[in-house]
Amino acid sequence: MSKVVVVTSGKGGVGKTTSSASLGAALAQTGQNVVLIDFDVGLRNLDLVMGAERRVVFDLVNVVQGDAKLPQALIRDKRIETLSLLPASQTRDKDALTEEGVLGVINELRAKFDWIICDSPAGIEKGAQLAMRFADMAVVVTNPEVSSVRDSDRIIGMLDSKTLRAENGEHFEKHLLLTRYNAARAAKGEMLNVKDVLEILAIPLLGIVPESADVLNASNLGCPVTLHNPESAAAKAYADAAKRLRGEMLEIVEPVEKKGLIGRLFGRKAAVA
Amino acid sequence: MPSDASALPQLRVRGRSFMALILVPEPPVTGWLAALDAQMERAAGYFAQKPVVVNFSALEGDRSDPAALLYALDMRGLQIIGVEGIERHRLAGSRFANLPDLRQKTGGEDELGREIALPSVAERTPAPALVPAVTSLLIDRPVRSGQSIIFEDGDVTIIGALSSGAEVVAGGSVHVYGALRGRAIAGVKSGANARIFCRKLAAELVAIDGIYGTADDWNKSFDDCAVQIQLDQGGLKISALG
Numbered sequence: 001m002s003k004v005v006v007v008t009s010g011k012g013g014v015g016k017t018t019s020s021a022s023l024g025a026a027l028a029q030t031g032q033n034v035v036l037i038d039f040d041v042g043l044r045n046l047d048l049v050m051g052a053e054r055r056v057v058f059d060l061v062n063v064v065q066g067d068a069k070l071p072q073a074l075i076r077d078k079r080i081e082t083l084s085l086l087p088a089s090q091t092r093d094k095d096a097l098t099e100e101g102v103l104g105v106i107n108e109l110r111a112k113f114d115w116i117i118c119d120s121p122a123g124i125e126k127g128a129q130l131a132m133r134f135a136d137m138a139v140v141v142t143n144p145e146v147s148s149v150r151d152s153d154r155i156i157g158m159l160d161s162k163t164l165r166a167e168n169g170e171h172f173e174k175h176l177l178l179t180r181y182n183a184a185r186a187a188k189g190e191m192l193n194v195k196d197v198l199e200i201l202a203i204p205l206l207g208i209v210p211e212s213a214d215v216l217n218a219s220n221l222g223c224p225v226t227l228h229n230p231e232s233a234a235a236k237a238y239a240d241a242a243k244r245l246r247g248e249m250l251e252i253v254e255p256v257e258k259k260g261l262i263g264r265l266f267g268r269k270a271a272v273a
Numbered sequence: 274m275p276s277d278a279s280a281l282p283q284l285r286v287r288g289r290s291f292m293a294l295i296l297v298p299e300p301p302v303t304g305w306l307a308a309l310d311a312q313m314e315r316a317a318g319y320f321a322q323k324p325v326v327v328n329f330s331a332l333e334g335d336r337s338d339p340a341a342l343l344y345a346l347d348m349r350g351l352q353i354i355g356v357e358g359i360e361r362h363r364l365a366g367s368r369f370a371n372l373p374d375l376r377q378k379t380g381g382e383d384e385l386g387r388e389i390a391l392p393s394v395a396e397r398t399p400a401p402a403l404v405p406a407v408t409s410l411l412i413d414r415p416v417r418s419g420q421s422i423i424f425e426d427g428d429v430t431i432i433g434a435l436s437s438g439a440e441v442v443a444g445g446s447v448h449v450y451g452a453l454r455g456r457a458i459a460g461v462k463s464g465a466n467a468r469i470f471c472r473k474l475a476a477e478l479v480a481i482d483g484i485y486g487t488a489d490d491w492n493k494s495f496d497d498c499a500v501q502i503q504l505d506q507g508g509l510k511i512s513a514l515g
Contacts, residue, residue: 124419146437150418153436157417200454202415202434 002110005117005245006135008159010151012122014143015179018219019209019238020119021049023139023177025224026235026242028083032114035074035084037105039131040121041096044088050077051222052085061089064101070108079227084113094127106134124158132163137173139206139245143180144192149200152176156203175206177241182211183255194254207241209234210255293324293354300335302342313349325351326375330358340367408445415451416441425462437477446470458485460504469502470514484509 007020020036028034038046041061047053052075058068063086070086077083086105089096109116120131132138138159142152159172166172178197186193198205209215214232218225226235226242233255240250298305313320327346329339339359344367346353355375356364364370408427416422416431418438428445439455441447444462446469453471460467460482467481474495478487479502486509488496499514 150437153418154438157420157439160414160417199452200434200436 002114002116003137003245004106004110004135005115005137005139006120006132006159007117007139007141008120008128008132008155009122009141009148010124010128010155011143011148014141014148015209015215016122016141017045017049017119018215018225019139019141019177019179020046020117021219021224022215022226022235022238023242023245024115024117025077025080025083026226026239027115027117027245028077028080029226029239030242030246031082032246033082033112034115034117035086035109035113036117036119037086037109037131038088038119039097039127040119041088041127042090042093043121044090046085046119047075047087048222049219049224050085052077052087053222056087059087059089060105061092061096063105064097070105079223094121094125094130097127097130099130099133102130103134124154128155129158129162132159134164136165137175139175139177139241140201140203141177141179142197142201144178144182144186144194144197146192149192149197153201156201174203175245176201176203177206177209179209180211181208181255205252206244207237208252208255209237209241291324293326294320295326295328295357296346296351297328297331298342299331300337302332302335302337306342306345309346309349320349320351323352324354326355326357327353328358329356333358339363340369343367343369343372410443416455418455427462434473435471437475443467453479456480465504470500472499473497474500474511479509481509 007016007023009016017040024034024036036046036050037060038044039060040046047056055075058073060073062068063070063073073086075085075087077085106116118131118135121127140152140156142148156174159174160166163172176198178194181194182191185191194205194208210233212232212234214229215225215234218228221228225232226238229235230239244250325346327343332339343353343356353372355373356369357375359374361374364372406426410422410424410427410429411432412422412429413432415433416435416439418436420439422429422441424442425444427443428448429441429443430448430450431441432450434451435441435449435453435455435457437454440458441456442458442461445459446467447457447459449457449471451471452473452475453469454475454477456478457469457471457476458480459469465482469479469481475497476488478485480486481502481504484504484507490509491511495511495513500511501514502509502511504510
């Protein structure tokens, strides 16, 4: 049974594309057949983050409009055999996509892949709605700041009303992926902490990805962090999130600021002495 | 005498025309009554509270007792206000003898009136008069940013939070079993008696009967507390709950 996952957020720049690439790569690294679809027609980025920008011939719009066959447009990753990419068009806009066309592509992909990961564009308009329309579940990417949380809340409301599953009265599964989490700033109250975000959004937590230069470097090099630096904290967070997507029950450890921990340990020693 | 007459109040008489249902029983009467029963079974409330006139024109020559037929209709709860198409003496001695003969009064017209479509099997919904009006709305999930719940017929109860950027507009009171972070507008219909209740006050705006306030308007000590909000001397009054 293949799963269609939409990676969405409402707000731009919170890490949808990075998270799509990292989760997709992490799933593929465990042997699952994964395809990533870039729904951001006109502002495509997933090809860059995957390092496939110079291999794009046909794209999602070509397939939806019948100008190319699906296998012609799929780009297989050179590092992980079971990972593929269906890029977006950079020269078109979101109106080039139709609901029937997207459904056709997703149905065709369902026959070939275990996971179909739809990287949603920012916003709440047609592009974002088409990306979520036929999904089985959603990963809501949120940064621990009020504007991102409110936009995510808006998107969750749309997931519960505009997806085909929701319209059919079925439960729509949603998971929260908290990215760019800075434990030190959260501890100082400069950012929302995990508890605040969970209380507002009230959906299950899939993972917490710490704010990290590793993620940025990996994106710039066109290689998901789970491949580029698998030992980094961010890569481990994505790998664990991918396992949770597959149904594994793993405890989520809230990142703590190392200095603070050492400080607490010293403080304790002093008290005992 | 003239003084007596002036002591009596002046009598006012008004005329009004209204719709009555005209039933035209057909022979054989037992079969027609069975059809009526079936119809009443399908749409129980159809004849409720509606004046009924029985027209006997189709039963001319039929030898059944018209009073017995009226009695049978009366037993079914039909509210008979008159008869037509029957000679008066045939009802003499029965309890229906005094029912007005409406045909005479309309000048002997032969018109039976416009035919009305009866509710079909598909329209089995009970008559609106029998269904109590819905006076509250229960929402058992969080109201998300951008969502708007508008319910003018009564109270709205939300189990979960009302998010920042979400709004609820209620004819009556608003009850939020969770954090109130968005806008709550109460009393659109019921007016100043409506109240707003929440488990945790973090609202962007609250309003009762058109009197509104934002976070600047209330004491910060109420933030994140369980409160009720009501109108008091034309202003919003917030008080802690239990």
